[in-house]
């Protein structure tokens with residue numbers, strides 16, 4: 001137990017004066033503290049277990065580097081700017097990351113950029129047109145459910161291609177999408193892509209142009225078409241959008 005007291009006693013503390021009967025061997029570990037061992041006639045016997053290990057270890061780097069005197073314990077000097085670590089390089093602009101700069105260039109230029117896997121392509125320019133006031137998507141939804149006649153026909157018709165072809169004017173525009181024929185004239189001012197785009201399917205089967213990306217023919221492989229088909233209408237449910245404009249169904253030309 002005596003060694004525990006020694007743990008907490010200061011290194012420079014001098015041992016208390018020994019009384020006559022309190023005979024102890026005093027052993028000093030260099031640079032450490034005093035170890036007291038009870039004599040044989042006492043109640044405690046010094047064993048190897050009772051002697052605490054020197055801390056820091058006698059052969060430790062801490063001891064080796066410890067100042068030999070109080071004067072050596074100087075406050076470290078303040079580092080000048082040139083001695084400090086340089087700041088990281090300024091990251092390249094986001095568009096550079098996705099515009100063909102390959103990873104080796106990017107890593108070399110900055111480590112602050114997001115990894116390639118998480119960078120996104122810059123948003124494609126929108127081809128939406130500015131719709132006139134009162135012709136937004138909500139206005140179309142309101143008109144659709146108003147009960148107003150948007151078909152222009154009394155009953156659903158069987159429409160052969162020749163008949164469809166005759167409805168190709170702005171004031172009378174029909175198109176067929178997925179076998180259904182719609183009167184698109186009322187929708188023209190509401191189409192976010194503009195009237196001109198929508199009129200491209202007037203008087204003909206517009207299915208390919210509208211949605212069937214798998215059927216894109218070589219003739220249609222212009223950027224506009226790809227954009228329109230693959231991206232523009234990915235979510236548009238034409239059945240729902242134009243349900244109140246349904247005119248009838250596309251049928252084969254009657255044989256004469």
Ligand code: HEM
Pocket residue numbers: 125126127128129175177184191192193194197198200201206209210228232233236238241242
């Ligand atoms: C015939 C039925 C059609 C309907 C019901 C329709 C409907 C729509 C809708 C709802 C949007 C908005 C999409 C969005 O907000 O993300 C849109 C956008 C557009 N549509 Fe149509 N569309 C039709 C046909 C066409 C056709 C035939 C073309 C051209 C060939 C076309 C070209 C476009 C373009 C360029 C946009 C703008 C896309 C953008 O940059 O965001 N649309 N259309």
